Amino acid sequence: MQIFTNQLSDRLTVELATARKLKVRPITVSDRDFETAINAGTVKWAVTQERELFIVPKYVQGQEISHTVLTNGEPVLAAGEADITGFDGYYYLLNINNHSGHYQPSLSSLEIGRNAFKAKGVNTAD
Numbered sequence: 001m002q003i004f005t006n007q008l009s010d011r012l013t014v015e016l017a018t019a020r021k022l023k024v025r026p027i028t029v030s031d032r033d034f035e036t037a038i039n040a041g042t043v044k045w046a047v048t049q050e051r052e053l054f055i056v057p058k059y060v061q062g063q064e065i066s067h068t069v070l071t072n073g074e075p076v077l078a079a080g081e082a083d084i085t086g087f088d089g090y091y092y093l094l095n096i097n098n099h100s101g102h103y104q105p106s107l108s109s110l111e112i113g114r115n116a117f118k119a120k121g122v123n124t125a126d
Contacts, residue, residue, distance in 0.1 A: 003049060004109070005103070007103065008101065008102050011068075012073045015069060016072065018063060022063060022065070024069060026054035027055050028052075028055075029055075035087060043082055044056050044067050044070065044079070044080070046078065046100075047078040048071055048074065049076070049077060053116040053117065053119075067100045068102055075103075080098040080100055082113075083095040084117075091123065093124045096110060
């Protein structure tokens with residue numbers, strides 16, 4: 001299985017500081033903040049080497065949040081962006097991609113992301 005590393009590691013300190021300042025932290029599907037994040041717009045997602053799935057809002061207070069915030073800069077199995085909707089535990093994946101300038105994941109890694117959302121109860125319509 002391919003592992004993707006942070007290609008922009010020189011930015012990590014600033015990216016993590018920005019996230020702290022904005023009170024952004026990685027969110028799981030079972031987190032109480034998941035619903036708020038997905039219904040606010042596009043989210044960034046990553047699957048860690050331990051196969052954990054995390055998301056963050058793409059933008060907070062007009063600032064783009066980096067994928068590295070999801071894993072503290074650690075390598076990933078997959079990463080990208082997604083549009084998800086839902087409420088009260090019923091979630092639907094509307095769109096998913098592998099867009100991450102930091103990790104530059106392969107197109108084939110999208111299946112890892114889709115499966116991770118599905119395993120957490122997000123309807124992927126497949």
